[in-house]
Amino acid sequence: MEIAGIKISHPDKIIFPDLGLTKGEMVEYYEKISEYMLPHLKNRPLTLLRFPDGIEAEGFHQKNVFDYFPDFISRVEVPTESGNKMQFYCDSLESLIYFANQGTVSFHTWLARQDRLNEPDKVVFDLDPPDNGDFEEVKESAQLIKKYLRKKGKKPQLMTTGKTGLHIWYPAQRVKTFDERRDVIKSMALELEEMYPELLTTEVRIENRENKIFLDYLRNAYGQTSVCPYSLRSNASAGVATPLEWSELSAIDSADHYTYQNIFRRLGQK
DNA sequence: GCTCTTA
DNA sequence: TAAGAGCAACGCCGC
DNA sequence: GCGGCG
Ligand SMILES: [Mn+2]
Ligand SMILES: [Mn+2]
Numbered sequence: 001m002e003i004a005g006i007k008i009s010h011p012d013k014i015i016f017p018d019l020g021l022t023k024g025e026m027v028e029y030y031e032k033i034s035e036y037m038l039p040h041l042k043n044r045p046l047t048l049l050r051f052p053d054g055i056e057a058e059g060f061h062q063k064n065v066f067d068y069f070p071d072f073i074s075r076v077e078v079p080t081e082s083g084n085k086m087q088f089y090c091d092s093l094e095s096l097i098y099f100a101n102q103g104t105v106s107f108h109t110w111l112a113r114q115d116r117l118n119e120p121d122k123v124v125f126d127l128d129p130p131d132n133g134d135f136e137e138v139k140e141s142a143q144l145i146k147k148y149l150r151k152k153g154k155k156p157q158l159m160t161t162g163k164t165g166l167h168i169w170y171p172a173q174r175v176k177t178f179d180e181r182r183d184v185i186k187s188m189a190l191e192l193e194e195m196y197p198e199l200l201t202t203e204v205r206i207e208n209r210e211n212k213i214f215l216d217y218l219r220n221a222y223g224q225t226s227v228c229p230y231s232l233r234s235n236a237s238a239g240v241a242t243p244l245e246w247s248e249l250s251a252i253d254s255a256d257h258y259t260y261q262n263i264f265r266r267l268g269q270k
Numbered sequence: 271g272c273t274c275t276t277a
Numbered sequence: 278t279a280a281g282a283g284c285a286a287c288g289c290c291g292c
Numbered sequence: 293g294c295g296g297c298g
Binding site for chain 1: 271272273
């Protein structure tokens with residue numbers, strides 16, 4: 001098996017046991033989704049979530065390039081607390097298929113692009129419901145946050161994460177650093193928590209969240225990542241992070257409404 | 271998935 | 278020859 | 293400075 005010039009190893013290996021979904025099928029998924037996904041990946045440093053032995057085995061995160069990565073993988077030097085690291089991004093079908101063949105199930109991207117690492121072009125509010133949380137409350141929270149952001153003149157967008165939560169994000173001009181945006185973003189999150197105290201919490205410590213939805217505004221910082229649109233997720237249903245129109249939200253009953261199995265039906269009809 | 275270390 | 282380890286640590290928060 | 297968190 002060969003896709004985009006990449007020789008696919010062990011195409012019959014099972015990656016998602018509950019669905020019987022194989023590595024070959026996963027790679028084909030990323031080939032088919034590439035026209036939708038690549039624009040979101042382009043120029044954004046990445047964290048790969050790799051499960052070479054399937055999602056029920058131990059996986060690992062990867063953010064630094066391995067020596068054996070081929071030359072066509074685009075590199076970017078990233079300053080960190082512990083020194084400069086050579087990281088990478090995905091800007092072609094070839095690299096997307098290469099990463100998938102490496103056992104990558106999920107792609108998590110920066111909110112800033114490779115050429116200006118400290119100036120985000122997106123602001124994200126990540127809604128993380130508690131274990132056994134009610135998805136209807138996540139939907140309600142998303143609508144309330146949408147209304148709040150619109151009142152502030154923003155253009156909030158919606159995405160299912162493919163697991164249990166939703167993302168609400170809006171585009172930003174690359175004129176401020178993460179640090180320069182932090183105070184405003186944090187005060188919006190705190191105000192939302194104050195407006196809807198039954199629904200939302202910004203408590204970092206789980207034991208203080210009282211089973212409310214964690215309004216995770218902390219993604220909006222240097223070096224942090226969140227799941228990329230159209231990435232598969234490492235859950236049994238092979239959920240897909242799916243951008244939605246706001247009008248579609250009422251008809252959705254879970255964050256993994258769209259999956260490997262039905263995402264192309266949706267994209268076909270759009 | 272792949273490499274490197276150690277046995 | 279094979280088994281086992283490593284592969285993210287970073288940035289933030291609140292204490 | 294440290295543990296917790298994603
Ligand atoms: Mn989340
Ligand atoms: Mn989160």
